[in-house]
Amino acid sequence: MILDVDTGVDDACALLLAALHPDLDLRAVTCVGGNAPLADVVRNTLTVLTTAGRDDVPVAAGADRPLLEDPVDARHVHGQDGMGDLDWPVAARAADDRHAVELLRDHLLAAAATGERVTLIPLAPLTNIALLLRTYPAVAQGIERILFMGGAAAVGNATASAEFNIFHDPEAAAIVFDSCADLGITLGMYGLDVFYEPRITRAQAAELIAADPQGPAGLAGRLVTFQCDRFGGESATIGDAGAVAAVIAPDSLTTSKLPARVELTGRYTRGRTIVDHRDWSGDLTHDPHGQSDVIVDVALAVD
Amino acid sequence: MILDVDTGVDDACALLLAALHPDLDLRAVTCVGGNAPLADVVRNTLTVLTTAGRDDVPVAAGADRPLLEDPVDARHVHGQDGMGDLDWPVAARAADDRHAVELLRDHLLAAAATGERVTLIPLAPLTNIALLLRTYPAVAQGIERILFMGGAAAVGNATASAEFNIFHDPEAAAIVFDSCADLGITLGMYGLDVFYEPRITRAQAAELIAADPQGPAGLAGRLVTFQCDRFGGESATIGDAGAVAAVIAPDSLTTSKLPARVELTGRYTRGRTIVDHRDWSGDLTHDPHGQSDVIVDVALAVD
Amino acid sequence: MILDVDTGVDDACALLLAALHPDLDLRAVTCVGGNAPLADVVRNTLTVLTTAGRDDVPVAAGADRPLLEDPVDARHVHGQDGMGDLDWPVAARAADDRHAVELLRDHLLAAAATGERVTLIPLAPLTNIALLLRTYPAVAQGIERILFMGGAAAVGNATASAEFNIFHDPEAAAIVFDSCADLGITLGMYGLDVFYEPRITRAQAAELIAADPQGPAGLAGRLVTFQCDRFGGESATIGDAGAVAAVIAPDSLTTSKLPARVELTGRYTRGRTIVDHRDWSGDLTHDPHGQSDVIVDVALAVD
Amino acid sequence: MILDVDTGVDDACALLLAALHPDLDLRAVTCVGGNAPLADVVRNTLTVLTTAGRDDVPVAAGADRPLLEDPVDARHVHGQDGMGDLDWPVAARAADDRHAVELLRDHLLAAAATGERVTLIPLAPLTNIALLLRTYPAVAQGIERILFMGGAAAVGNATASAEFNIFHDPEAAAIVFDSCADLGITLGMYGLDVFYEPRITRAQAAELIAADPQGPAGLAGRLVTFQCDRFGGESATIGDAGAVAAVIAPDSLTTSKLPARVELTGRYTRGRTIVDHRDWSGDLTHDPHGQSDVIVDVALAVD
């Protein structure tokens, strides 16, 4: 498994889960500018992995901005350091010399050469993945599937139509959708239709902190507490970690393979993931757009 | 109550209900090109009203095409005559000399002058209503509310994003949304989120035909039978008649006042009614579109 | 000849020319909100016609705002009264009771009934004309041609792409383009490619004022002086009056019949009149848009 | 100088000029899918360089398709082999192992390290350059300027609005425009406003062939003859070679530094390069788009 992240409070929990769960084999982590500026994302990611005792996992910096949209600064949401301003000790090591796109290419082509397949989990704007697939399409042979956190079949959060990760780089998302269809890559969407449902309570977070104050459980507990404080509730969504959990326990989600597209040009719908629930076995020849060639496995409900 | 129709099998049932229900006062019917060409719509509308014994209700022809979209011919769906090819006897009388926009203006300004308010129920593309509100905005004083059949908060039917009536004339819909906000007109949307739910069975239709073969019940029964045949089921939605029923029994619907917009410019979302379910009491200042000024009372469920 | 105006300094000069030139037969003037609010436009138009001794020409108020765009207030450009704040005596008479669309319909259908044809000259956003053509398409039989001031084959003024009259109501312009093609109406465009060229000097304006201080020449002279002051030059374009002049002396313009469209959906090109100069006798089958069905007689140069 | 090409008849002439002109130092050539599929482009490019005796110039294959648009096949225009089907002997050597984006990165970072600056001349859709600038923005330090063949200030050729290279990958063009402004790279546009003017005659082509039948002059002559045949004229534009010529003799062009943008979302204007000729020293505060941050040195006339 390789994660692409913009750590980010949500991504930090997902990283901890991916780094430590016995069923998972975290091979590399790539970073992209998003919730926080790229340099902060890299530092935060290294810090989380060091906390998890996973300095063996290479980390690479990638795109520092979206393809066409202006960069967004969400520090008012994720804290000045992008990870809750916890004063957590910073990692000693540095990132890989390679660009994220090259690190991904090297791992995926190596996997392809040995007949392996790696699951790619982007938890951030899809800029790195779009650059990867358009520059090195041969990596498709090394990809088991791409399961991204983002999008929404029903309603958005960035706008009434669009979810944040897609809205921050709609062209990247459209490229990933199109590339997966072109290159035969299985694409899964873990979006807002399920994102807010798996939750952890403030009490559970306190137990985590008590059990292991300076270790990964403690970090996870503090991040959850930060989220509870930020939204003023007694529990918080596990957020991006839900996409990692979906790999561990796929039966926990109801998913459906549906035609989908990314809208790029709408005045109010730019960045919307259009998921088509209609029955295409009926007569839909009147539809000027036809059925999308892109079939996405959309998570629709948490069981 | 005034209906604006593109009769149309669905509209015919709605007209029968509006013409005959004791709680309703049907004042006029205006016609617009849509499901069928305008001349067919006018003929079908007059035929339905004559069958209902309501030759007192004036009928006027309006726009023969959408503002910008090409006209659509749905005769393969609604039959060659646009109303199920039932060979039903045609009405003897002719339409009013006035254009639909003038008939609406005259009725609504007359109502305004006496302090009355009329409910306007469009069951077709909103071309006539858009022309009315932009040409004669003073009619707002005579309108109780506009409750239109069309749109969708969730998924579309014409496309994955858009419902047919809105898709056939998106600019007209956008004008109506904007005008209602500008002019203080209450706007209700009876769309796909509820449209398919109130149903009538083939057996019920047979009873209606048996009870009154040549009368309005018989016509309604035959139209329902046509719909069952067309979609190959044992029951059919009551369709446009649901919007009229919603006036008779408003408690049968769960509705919610929500910010809404019509998308005009999306490659795949043109004609979508964007209904905003987000909690605007939270911080949505990041949203570049802001909250829509247009608040629509959206029917979300049938009780 | 009928003028549709948003008087407006430019329109005032055009009205004087149309009202007084011996070769022209000014039948009616309709007003639309644009450079100034509708009430000001009507007052200014009546004032100009009274000054010209043409109280016989009916004037009607039309649309007070564009179809979809927000109304624009250009009082900082045209003065508080929309006509240069000249303190010119206001007309005694009032506008016609009919809406502009009805006045146009009545004149054009009357012309059609007698086999006449009237030239229609819109010098403002095309809202009234769009409402007219979509509500009463039969008026086409009474129209000799429509020659509008607006658009640009090369560069815009409202934006880099669009001219003001089209930019203020792009949907109306698109409707007029489409209707003219549908209904067989000859459409001429007097746009920015020629608009700035016919000029009158400050000295010529002074002569006009001296010759007839309180009469139409004096008003014209003062309006030109206002324009010279506004743009800080020794001469001013005759502006909208150029379109009227083009009817009087058609040979003064080089025009070309070219395929054209109005762009509605571009982020930076909304309101652009796309004039196609390519050689369609060659192979343009690669063009996904095909050739426009709308052929416009575009004024490209002043001789 | 580095060229990015989709060889292509036009590009072949440009390559010959860049490879052989004594004032130029051709360092590398990168290839992109466009006029011909990528494999053909690479083979043609190697062939041209071998003919020119320049096997020292590295050639790398890049993107095989646009970022979002579908790939285009123009073999009906450029011949089955993409270069006029001349049966010209194919080069013996193969392309560099690196991806075009990496070859560009390596050359440009090396230049930056030594304080050099390289001129980059894209003669094809801008996919490679967009991937380069978004993946490795630090290359900006090694770029003297980017002078691309493409775009149009006036009218298009692919559509009425857009030129082919931009139309084939509008997002790539928009990324290059934006990146150049962001990263301080000088951007020049050699587009349709000048493209068709520098011409070479069929007779001149025959002289080239006679002088050196199997050498570079002979190849150039045959390519020009192919172009004359294809368009049925006695002369042909020198095409992409004009952009190389503009580096050799910059005074041969009239250029102007103007604000510019790439339109992505217009129904009929997608791919248009909007060049703003307005006087921004005047009051253009009404323009909702404001002045573009991107200033392009646009070639407007050939002297």
Ligand SMILES: [Ca+2]
């Ligand atoms: Ca994230």
Ligand SMILES: [Ca+2]
């Ligand atoms: Ca209907």
Ligand SMILES: [Ca+2]
């Ligand atoms: Ca005007």
Ligand SMILES: [Ca+2]
């Ligand atoms: Ca080329």
